[in-house]
Amino acid sequence: MAATDRVLYGTALSVYCCKLRLALALKGLALPETPPPDGYTSAAYRRFVPQGTVPALIEGDFVLTESDAIIEYLDEIGAGRPLMPQGARMRARARALSRQIDTRLEPAARALFPFVGARLPVPEAARQALTRPLDMVARGADGGRYLSGTATPGLPDCGYWAVRAVLEALEGALGLGLDLPETEPPPTPESAEVLETYRRTLAGWVTQKMEGA
Ligand SMILES: N[C@@H](CCC(=O)N[C@@H](CS)C(=O)NCC(=O)O)C(=O)O
Known part of the structure; x- marks a missing residue:
């Protein structure tokens, strides 16, 4: 197709x-x-x-x-460059970390959305909810350049780059003092541009929320 x-x-x-x-x-x-x-x-x-x-x-x-x-x-189906690594265990690890990012890190970040522009203190428990999933990401590099130990970026990297952009926006708005794991950035001009565009969208959302406060 x-x-x-x-x-x-x-x-x-x-x-x-x-x-x-x-x-x-x-x-x-x-x-x-x-x-x-x-x-x-x-x-x-x-x-x-x-x-x-x-x-x-x-x-x-x-x-x-x-x-x-x-x-x-x-x-x-062979559309574009493959993102899943070779080998069943490597693929399983990539999937596992991606699920952790989607089902643990992202919901913990999303739970902070209502505080943007709300002039309410963020409960410590909500901030703490991010600690364990962020720790899983920090351990996910596991000797490789990219998450789940791969030499090229894959599924968990894409998920983390996106959620990290959300967390950066929340950090700017709420001053959470989070320790966000550093991973390799998107490696191509096209992928870097996607992330930059998303950061600008998030910044606009934060501004709108703060001005509406
Ligand atoms: N696990 C899904 C999550 C998709 C998702 O929840 N997207 C949100 C927008 S960020 C949405 O569509 N929310 C509408 C809803 O849940 O009804 C995925 O990886 O695509």
């Missing part, structure tokens, strides 16, 4: 869409991206994406949600 027959639904602010855009940039794939009609909670969007989440990949009547599943699917 030609890349042009695929459509991606996404929103500028979604951390999972940023993760997928980073993966696509590393893969060298340019897929058209469009916002869900009337937003992702709309009945119009749920008519063809019943999960009502972004990102979603559409290929004819094939509809796929979940950023990891989309990235692994594109890998398996």
Whole structure:
């Protein structure tokens, strides 16, 4: 299938869409991206994406949600440069760290959103909730240049770059004093540009929240 027959639904602010855009940039794939009609909670969007989440990949009547599943699917059909490492154990480690970032780190970061512009103190427990998942990321490099010990960037790197951008924005807004693990940055101009664009989007969101306070 030609890349042009695929459509991606996404929103500028979604951390999972940023993760997928980073993966696509590393893969060298340019897929058209469009916002869900009337937003992702709309009945119009749920008519063809019943999960009502972004990102979603559409290929004819094939509809796929979940950023990891989309990235692994594109890998398996040979679309662009592969992001999953060679070897079952290496792939399993990449998946495990990616799940930890998505299911532990990102929700702990998201829990802080209501405090931006709210002029309320962030409870210590909410700040502490980030410590363990950040520690897992710090240990995830495991001797390699990229997360889960690989020599080239993969699934967990894309997830962490995106969530780290969110955490940086939260740090600027809330002064959390977080110790964010340093990992290798996106290595190509295209992937660096995706992350920079996302940082600008987040900065605009923070400004809007602070001004609305
Ligand atoms: N695990 C999913 C998470 C996707 C997700 O929750 N996206 C948010 C936007 S960042 C969303 O669509 N939220 C709408 C909802 O959950 O109803 C993935 O990796 O794609």
